[in-house]
Amino acid sequence: MNDRLLPAVSFQGVTRRYGAVTAVNDVSLDIAQGEFFALLGSSGSGKTTLLMLLAGFDKPTEGRVLMSGTSVTEVPPHRRQIGVVFQNYALFPHLTAAENVAYPLKMRGIGRAEREERVKAALSLVNLTERGASYPSQLSGGQQQRVALARALVFGPSLLLMDEPLGALDRRLRDQMQLELKRIQGELGITVIYVTHDQSEAMAMANRIGIMAHGQLLQVADPETIYALPSDHFVARFLGECSILKVTSIDGGRGYEIAGARQALPSVTSKPFDIVVRPENVSVHSAAAQATGNVFEVPATIRDITYLGAGWRVTLTLPDGQSLLATIVRGDEIAGYLGPGKPVFARWAPTSVAVLPAEGSS
CATH class of the missing domain: 2.40.50.100 (RNA polymerase II/Efflux pump adaptor protein, barrel-sandwich hybrid domain)
Structure with a gap:
């Protein structure tokens, strides 16, 4: 079967326990190729744990994680071809913006000439062409976020994971970055899984939203459906006023x-x-x-x-x-x-x- 016809990501009966605590409870979910999918929930709902299981930073207690039909449950993070952006951008302070973006390519043994071309293209994609020589301390929070995004995209990942990436920005910058993220995702056609507790972010950017609570996936639907036809009282109260x-x-x-x-x-x-x-x-x-x-x-x-x-x-x-x-x-x-x-x-x-x-x- 053509990989493009397979779900980009499949969680199949995934459970993650930490001792007596069940962080993720029997989650099954397919995410389509090229989809912008938001996992929405409050702190402790299990959304970040689910993301870490997909990234390979943790392993499920039960169930399987698949990418394009192939199980990656036992595949280490560096072999999953996944870009990750966190709320803490984790930029190297002693490296310039361009050097930060080039780092994943250097670790993959990409030659200097190709590295420079890819870094140039990645910085252009996030509108930071003129700031490649700047250090993180010389950049605003929004610019640092763009550098982190360029670094996550520069090696051409098949999947981009974002965990509360706009949480440290003020409302105006967050609104701007929402538009930028949608533009970039549309240009690249990349699959994005976006974790947030912010309802407006999820509604503004996602093709579909999955609402989580107590480790369970309560409802998955497009923003209009999930808002107008919530599955239960928790979803109704969580997504907007009612x-x-x-x-x-x-x-x-x-x-x-x-x-x-x-x-x-x-x-x-x-x-x-x-x-x-x-x-x-x-x-x-x-x-x-x-x-x-x-x-x-x-x-x-x-x-x-x-x-x-x-x-x-x-x-x-x-x-x-x-x-x-x-x-x-x-x-x-x-x-x-x-x-x-x-x-x-x-x-x-x-x-x-x-x-x-x-x-x-x-």
Whole structure:
């Protein structure tokens, strides 16, 4: 079979235990050739351990790791043809940027003339052609990150692993580097596996996201799907803000009720369920504003208001005591009416909710 048709990476039933602690628990995952894949999770979720198993810096207790269909579980790191970039760039302070980038080529016995050509191309790729003679201490954090990226790419790896590479940068530089990483990945067509705890990074760059918690892979999907249709309560809460509301099932699971307001569901749900509503899908209206079209409407009271610059984040209290988040943008008809304690109506489209098994149900 053509290697391009095989997954770039396959984790097959991979588990890693450290004594009584299970850091990675029975993970199976295929990552396609040329994919930008993000592993997203909080500290201790197992995402970095999974990356280290792939890089060869650790070995699984159980299961196999494959690259292009071939097991690399017993292959040492230097033979896996993988580039790695960490949050700590680990540049040699006594070497120039160009010398740092050339180091992997020198270790591989590449001749001087070819080394110089490859280093020149790698520095050009990361827009650092003019800084090759600079030492790390003379470079900004963003420039050091680019040198580390060029060093990871200069020997032509088939796979690039990145572990929180932008964590040490400020927000502006991080946003810039996100665009640069996507550009470089697109130009090279290289497979990238990117570990982060930052939801916005994963959403902005990845073709698919895998969310991890307690060593388990909870859900894998493209950013739009995983945001709109989370698999469980943890994923819903972890990926962006949301309100998870307890509802009463009606009509044999064909709809739900909150505080006397009823709404049909697109499909029948036979087991107890909760609904997930994202704040940007909730509109807030005064009592005088009439509902139009097929929308769900429930009375509420404004509890808190947070100014966001482009608008406001409003916390509402529903008649049954549950909290509901809503986003109000500038120019919205309710903007001039906002105030704690004021009665309003919250509305959302029936298709904008996600349905999850009720928390605590089997």
